[in-house]
Amino acid sequence: MKKVKIVEEKCIFCGQCQAIAPEVFKIEETAEVLLETISSDLEAKVEQSIEACPTEAIEWVEDNS
Ligand code: SF4
Numbered sequence: 001m002k003k004v005k006i007v008e009e010k011c012i013f014c015g016q017c018q019a020i021a022p023e024v025f026k027i028e029e030t031a032e033v034l035l036e037t038i039s040s041d042l043e044a045k046v047e048q049s050i051e052a053c054p055t056e057a058i059e060w061v062e063d064n065s
Contacts, residue, residue: 017053
């Protein structure tokens with residue numbers, strides 16, 4: 001399964017990713033990824049969030065496990 005992260009230094013807390021995928025992203029005082037791994041049915045929403053993020057702060061993480 002895939003993993004995703006938010007690069008906090010790039011995040012401007014606009015909330016777009018949370019609006020698209022509230023199961024995955026929680027944006028309040030901090031930018032959090034709620035799920036350890038992203039199931040295949042959520043991958044499309046994460047992809048949409050990556051495209052919508054104005055600062056390209058969301059990245060897939062290589063999972064070598
Ligand atoms: S869409 Fe990008 S900039 Fe906006 S809150 Fe999410 S990670 Fe941060």
